Amino acid sequence: MMSQIAIVYHSGYGHTGRLAEAVEAGVEQVDCANALLLSVDEAERRWDDLIAAQAIIFGAPTYMGAASGRFKMFQEATSREVMRKGYLWKDKLAAGFTNSGARSGDKLSTLIQMALFAAQHGMHWVSLDLPPANNSSSGSENELNRLGFWLGAGAQSNTDEGPDTAPPESDLATARHLGKRVAIATLQFVRGRVDQSMTVLSDR
Numbered sequence: 001m002m003s004q005i006a007i008v009y010h011s012g013y014g015h016t017g018r019l020a021e022a023v024e025a026g027v028e029q030v031d032c033a034n035a036l037l038l039s040v041d042e043a044e045r046r047w048d049d050l051i052a053a054q055a056i057i058f059g060a061p062t063y064m065g066a067a068s069g070r071f072k073m074f075q076e077a078t079s080r081e082v083m084r085k086g087y088l089w090k091d092k093l094a095a096g097f098t099n100s101g102a103r104s105g106d107k108l109s110t111l112i113q114m115a116l117f118a119a120q121h122g123m124h125w126v127s128l129d130l131p132p133a134n135n136s137s138s139g140s141e142n143e144l145n146r147l148g149f150w151l152g153a154g155a156q157s158n159t160d161e162g163p164d165t166a167p168p169e170s171d172l173a174t175a176r177h178l179g180k181r182v183a184i185a186t187l188q189f190v191r192g193r194v195d196q197s198m199t200v201l202s203d204r
Ligand SMILES: Cc1cc2nc3c(=O)[nH]c(=O)nc-3n(C[C@H](O)[C@H](O)[C@H](O)COP(=O)(O)O)c2cc1C
Pocket: 010, 011, 012, 013, 014, 015, 016, 017, 061, 062, 063, 064, 065, 066, 099, 100, 101, 102, 103, 104, 105, 106, 157, 159
């Protein structure tokens, strides 16, 4: 049984796009998982493909302490295209990643915004299961989850570097890890749903 995992992202200058490709590569590491990588422009022309996917991973740069305006436009379009048409993303899995110029850069705000968005759609949010790294005297910038996020994958791109060299490999590896984790969790959900014998015995 195959599962389809969409990755919907915005990237103004290409840095978050590198992360989106890394998430895609992580998904593709898992047998029976297909990745569908869509910029927000493409995603807004492919609502049916998003409705058919079992999971959607959201990605946006942090601009002014929140998801970029273009990504927010995509989020708002889902009110008309997904919610009002019948809560069509309910029970899909969801996760998120973001990237900014500063090491903090108020990225948590963007991940919280994405998790709330997923909750509004009745989706199941998948966290990042990596311990926070780079937080001891023996730590380094080369470690997975070097920026210490739990809610999703956070990356940092030096503002004087192009997407060919930023974000660094540790952040790309963290993004690959997230993609792989979501793919595994999605397969567990999809296969679990095959067993329809679960019965709610009581509402109390
Ligand atoms: C309008 C604007 C607002 C930004 N706001 C923030 C911010 O709040 N925090 C931060 O750390 N970096 C901020 N940055 C830097 C970007 O997050 C950073 O350059 C990022 O790598 C851009 O990703 P992209 O190439 O995918 O667009 C901002 C950049 C722009 C253009």
